[in-house]
Structures are given as C-alpha cells and as structure tokens.
Amino acid sequence: MTATPMVLSEGVHKSFGSLEVLKGIDLAVQPGEVCCLLGPSGSGKSTFLRCINHLEKINAGRLSVDGQLVGYRQQGDKLYELREKETAAARADIGMVFQRFNLFPHMTALGNVMEAPQKVKGLSKAEARDRGRALLERVGLSDKVDAYPAQLSGGQQQRVAIARALAMQPKLMLFDEPTSALDPELVGEVLDVMRGLAADGMTMVVVTHEMMFAKDVGDTAVFMDGGVVVERGNPREVLTNPQQERTRAFLGKVL
Amino acid sequence: MTAPERLVAVPVRHYGRYVGAVVVLVALGLLVRAFAQADLQWSLTKHFFTFHTIVAGAGRTLLISVLSQALGIVLGVVVAVMRQSGNPVTSGVGWLYVWLFRGTPVLLQLFLWYNLGLVFQTLSFPGLGSAQTADVMTPFLAALLGLGINEGAYMAEIVRAGIAAVDEGQTEAAQALGMSRGLTLRRIVLPQAMRVIIPPTGNEFINMLKTSSLAFAITYPELTLAARDIYTNNLKVFELLFAAAAWYLLMTTVFSIGQFYLERRFARGSSRSLPVTPIQRLRTLVGTGRQR
Ligand SMILES: Nc1ncnc2c1ncn2[C@@H]1O[C@H](COP(=O)(O)OP(=O)(O)O)[C@@H](O)[C@H]1O
Ligand SMILES: [Mg+2]
Numbered sequence: 001m002t003a004t005p006m007v008l009s010e011g012v013h014k015s016f017g018s019l020e021v022l023k024g025i026d027l028a029v030q031p032g033e034v035c036c037l038l039g040p041s042g043s044g045k046s047t048f049l050r051c052i053n054h055l056e057k058i059n060a061g062r063l064s065v066d067g068q069l070v071g072y073r074q075q076g077d078k079l080y081e082l083r084e085k086e087t088a089a090a091r092a093d094i095g096m097v098f099q100r101f102n103l104f105p106h107m108t109a110l111g112n113v114m115e116a117p118q119k120v121k122g123l124s125k126a127e128a129r130d131r132g133r134a135l136l137e138r139v140g141l142s143d144k145v146d147a148y149p150a151q152l153s154g155g156q157q158q159r160v161a162i163a164r165a166l167a168m169q170p171k172l173m174l175f176d177e178p179t180s181a182l183d184p185e186l187v188g189e190v191l192d193v194m195r196g197l198a199a200d201g202m203t204m205v206v207v208t209h210e211m212m213f214a215k216d217v218g219d220t221a222v223f224m225d226g227g228v229v230v231e232r233g234n235p236r237e238v239l240t241n242p243q244q245e246r247t248r249a250f251l252g253k254v255l
Numbered sequence: 256m257t258a259p260e261r262l263v264a265v266p267v268r269h270y271g272r273y274v275g276a277v278v279v280l281v282a283l284g285l286l287v288r289a290f291a292q293a294d295l296q297w298s299l300t301k302h303f304f305t306f307h308t309i310v311a312g313a314g315r316t317l318l319i320s321v322l323s324q325a326l327g328i329v330l331g332v333v334v335a336v337m338r339q340s341g342n343p344v345t346s347g348v349g350w351l352y353v354w355l356f357r358g359t360p361v362l363l364q365l366f367l368w369y370n371l372g373l374v375f376q377t378l379s380f381p382g383l384g385s386a387q388t389a390d391v392m393t394p395f396l397a398a399l400l401g402l403g404i405n406e407g408a409y410m411a412e413i414v415r416a417g418i419a420a421v422d423e424g425q426t427e428a429a430q431a432l433g434m435s436r437g438l439t440l441r442r443i444v445l446p447q448a449m450r451v452i453i454p455p456t457g458n459e460f461i462n463m464l465k466t467s468s469l470a471f472a473i474t475y476p477e478l479t480l481a482a483r484d485i486y487t488n489n490l491k492v493f494e495l496l497f498a499a500a501a502w503y504l505l506m507t508t509v510f511s512i513g514q515f516y517l518e519r520r521f522a523r524g525s526s527r528s529l530p531v532t533p534i535q536r537l538r539t540l541v542g543t544g545r546q547r
Contacts, residue, residue: 092432
C-alpha cells in the first residue's frame with residue numbers, strides 16, 4: 001500500500017468562458033516531494049496551481065489534497081461545492097507564494113506573518129509573535145521585523161511572503177514563479193530559503209523557470225503545454241534528455 | 256569668447272505676475288476699506304461670536320455634522336459592500352439606495368423625514384412597543400436621518416472607489432491564508448482602501464458642516480438658525496451672519512488640519528517616507544528638528 005498522495009489530480013478541466021485552459025491534468029505529488037512545474041507562458045501552470053487551493057473552481061475532474069477533495073464534497077456521482085468557511089479552512093493548510101509577493105502593505109513584516117495565525121487559527125498575540133519572529137529569523141530577516149513591505153527589497157519581500165505562508169504550518173506549499181519578479185542578484189536568497197524548506201521535508205509544487213533549481217532540488221519535473229501534462233519524470237532526465245518533441249522545443253528556447 | 260564658468264544664468268522674469276499681484280492687492284484693499292467704513296458694528300460681531308445661543312448653535316452644528324457623517328460612513332460601507340455582492344437582489348438594493356438619495360435634493364429629504372408622521376402615525380419597533388411618530392421624529396432626529404442617509408449615498412460611491420483601488424492580489428493572498436471574505440474585507444481591503452477613501456471623506460465632512468445649515472428649515476436650532484433668530488429681532492443681520500461665518504470658518508479650518516494628519520497616518524506603508532508636517536517643517540527651519 002502506498003501513502004495518500006499530497007496532491008492528486010485526475011482529469012482536471014478548467015475553462016474561462018469558451019477558453020479551455022486545463023484539458024485534463026493527471027498528476028500525483030507524494031508527501032515530501034518537490035514537484036517542479038515547467039512550461040511556456042499561458043500553458044495553464046498558474047491556473048492549475050490556483051485550482052489546487054480552490055482560488056479557481058474546476059469544471060470537471062477530481063482534485064484532492066491529502067485525501068480530501070478540494071472545494072467539494074462527493075455524494076454519489078455528484079460534487080457539491082463546499083461553503084466558504086469549509087473552503088477557507090482547507091486553504092489554511094495550503095501555503096501559497098505569489099510571483100508579485102502580495103504582502104499586505106499596511107502591516108509590518110511581523111504583522112504580515114502574525115495576521116493569519118492570530119485571526120484564522122486563533123493564536124494569542126504572544127504566540128503569534130513568537131512564531132512570527134522565529135519564522136522571520138528562519139528566512140534571514142530577524143533585523144527586518146518592523147519594516148513595512150515598501151521598505152524591503154523584492155527578495156526580502158518574497159522571503160517575508162514565504163514566512164507568512166509557513167506561519168499557518170501548511171502541509172503543502174505552492175509557489176507560482178516566486179523569483180520571476182526579482183532582480184537577478186536577489187533570486188539566490190529566495191531559492192536558498194526554498195531549498196531549506198525542501199530539505200526539511202516540505203511538500204512543494206513549484207512553478208519555475210529556474211532550471212538549476214529544478215535539477216538540484218526537484219524530485220520530479222512536470223512539463224505542461226497547452227493545458228495538458230506533456231512529460232513528467234526525474235528532473236535530470238526530463239531536462240537533459242526529454243522524450244517529447246514539445247519539451248525539447250521549450251527547453252531549447254529557455255536553456 | 257567668455258569662459259563657460261563665467262556665464263551667468265538669468266531666470267525668466269515674470270513681469271505679468273507683479274502686475275497681477277498689484278491689481279489683486281488694490282482690489283482687496285478697496286474691499287476691506289468698504290467693509291471697514293460700512294454701517295456695521297464689528298464689536299457686535301465679536302460680542303455675538305461668544306454669545307451663548309450662537310455658541311450653542313455652533314455646538315449643534317458640530318454635533319449633527321459629526322453624527323450624520325458617522326451615519327453616512329457606516330451606511331456607505333454597508334451599501335458599497337452590498338453593491339459588490341454576487342446576489343443580484345442585494346446589489347440591486349444597494350444601487351437603488353444610491354439612485355434614490357443621490358438623485359433628490361437633501362432639503363426635500365429633510366422635509367420628508369420631518370413630516371413622516373403625516374403618513375405613518377405610529378412607529379412600531381418589534382419587541383420594543385410603538386410610539387407616536389410625531390413624538391419620535393424630533394427636528395434633531397429628522398436632521399440626522401435626512402443628512403446621514405443622504406450622505407450614505409455619496410459615501411457608498413467613495414467607499415466603492417476605495418475598494419476597487421486595492422490590488423486583487425491582496426484578496427487572493429488573504430484567501431490563500433484561509434481568511435474568510437469578511438475578515439479579508441475588514442483586515443486587508445478596507446484598511447488599504449482608507450488611503451483612497453479618507454481625502455474625499457474629509458471633503459464630505461467639511462461640506463456637511465455647511466450643509467447642516469439646511470436643517471434650519473425643519474427648525475433644528477443649529478448655527479445659521481441661531482443667527483437668524485437673533486437678527487430677526489435686533490436687525491443686526493450682517494453682524495450676526497459674520498459671527499456665524501467665523502464659527503463655520505473656525506470649524507472647517509480645524510478639521511482641514513485634522514484631515515492632513517489623518518491622511519498622513521493612513522499613508523503608512525504606502526511610501527518610504529511620510530509627508531512632512533508643517534510643525535516638522537518649522538522645526539527644520541529653525542534648526543531644532545532631528546535630522547531626518
Ligand atoms: N481569470 C482568467 N480569465 C480569463 N482567462 C484567464 C484567466 N486566468 C488565466 N487565463 C488564461 O488562461 C491561460 C493560462 O494562463 P496561466 O494559467 O496564467 O498560464 P501560465 O501560468 O502557465 O503562464 C492564458 O491564456 C490566460 O490568458
Ligand atoms: Mg503563470
């Protein structure tokens with residue numbers, strides 16, 4: 001018997017109006033696995049990531065996280081959408097890091113990290129503060145706890161965003177091109193934090209164009225194009241010896 | 256050829272500005288002289304400025320303005336959120352509210368509230384019993400409802416613009432952290448919308464201080480009515496109107512200053528440094544300020 005996959009996607013379809021963006025995604029991510037999602041712009045990577053925590057509703061197929069359907073309850077052959085509260089509770093266990101950081105600009109770094117544990121999980125202020133300080137230290141920002149996002153560099157903001165997601169003690173972390181909005185010299189500091197997370201055994205789904213990161217840290221690489229998974233496997237295999245023509249074409253452009 | 260370092264840069268001379276300034280100053284001087292020589296007893300204006308009914312009137316103007324604006328803000332937030340709702344009935348009611356109260360004169364609305372007793376003789380409050388409308392609908396309450404509900408329609412538009420100005424990524428980040436819609440609105444969206452909401456709200460309040468004078472028409476004894484009551488007896492029309500005007504100017508000035516500091520507070524986090532306050536600027540000028 002194998003363990004329950006952390007993410008299990010079976011035939012997931014998603015359309016925006018008449019535009020079908022996901023055309024049946026089949027994918028399993030095991031606990032502790034670092035899964036790197038690669039693919040050209042517009043291939044549906046962000047959309048798939050957002051479906052995993054129900055920021056987008058799927059139109060067909062099944063998506064479950066840690067054995068629980070995302071956003072729905074199955075009864076017979078029908079899926080009933082969950083109430084907002086239930087969806088919110090499920091999301092609290094899934095951390096998400098955005099390309100554009102999306103820190104709360106009216107709160108300090110520590111305030112950003114303390115917000116959800118305090119207001120969603122009901123931690124006391126002291127507990128939330130202790131947890132927040134520890135996490136900011138972990139991402140190397142213990143001297144920036146009282147800084148507002150506008151006073152931080154992009155790399156520092158993204159590290160705060162990672163700490164903010166970790167503060168909810170998620171079982172799964174989703175990263176949507178976390179280094180794409182950064183100046184090249186700031187990419188390393190963010191990737192280092194993610195590398196540390198992977199080493200600690202966090203399950204991660206990472207949309208990235210950082211091929212070195214995918215090779216070094218990824219357990220699997222998944223190549224998406226046109227709303228389907230074209231190829232998946234060991235990152236070294238997929239990146240150095242792709243089996244599919246579309247993967248080869250894409251890698252030829254980015255490498 | 257002159258050496259480049261010896262060239263002198265001559266700024267543009269604005270002769271027109273000097274002429275303009277002289278014309279304006281002369282006109283102003285004539286106006287001041289006219290009023291100084293007019294048949295006006297300035298000492299009376301000073302006397303009435305601190306006269307108890309005028310001071311009480313100013314107090315009521317302040318009271319009704321603060322309460323009406325507060326009611327307007329609460330209604331504005333509620334209606335703005337209603338209009339965002341996915342439920343067409345809820346958003347439709349919000350739209351109807353704005354349409355009705357923004358589309359009719361506030362004076363007319365004041366008369367409607369004041370005369371409510373003509374169409375509803377009794378008001379019943381479930382669980383609290385009922386009362387004669389005429390007893391409940393005092394000039395004060397009619398003024399509060401008339402001004403506050405009208406203001407709510409304007410505030411709804413202001414709040415809506417404020418919410419729309421907040422980046423969608425903020426809501427997404429909050430939801431990804433497991434925050435509910437209500438919590439997201441209260442903790443993340445509205446505080447950021449404040450920066451957009453506060454400046455026009457300050458203007459709304461300063462308008463309210465003056466619009467509240469319309470409540471004189473339903474016999475609410477605010478500042479303008481207090482002044483009028485006195486001058487209909489003693490016929491010192493200008494003296495009293497100037498005393499009232501001085502109170503209005505005092506109030507609007509004080510609140511304009513308050514608005515500056517409020518805006519400054521909510522600018523926190525949106526820029527690297529806050530705007531300098533006049534006092535800080537003064538300190539820097541006289542050299543006692545801390546180096547920034
Ligand atoms: N909210 C939306 N409404 C309409 N179309 C969308 C929306 N989000 C994404 N799309 C479209 O879906 C496609 C895939 O987008 P996305 O998932 O962002 O791709 P990727 O992240 O791989 O670049 C694009 O064509 C995009 O324009
Ligand atoms: Mg994307």
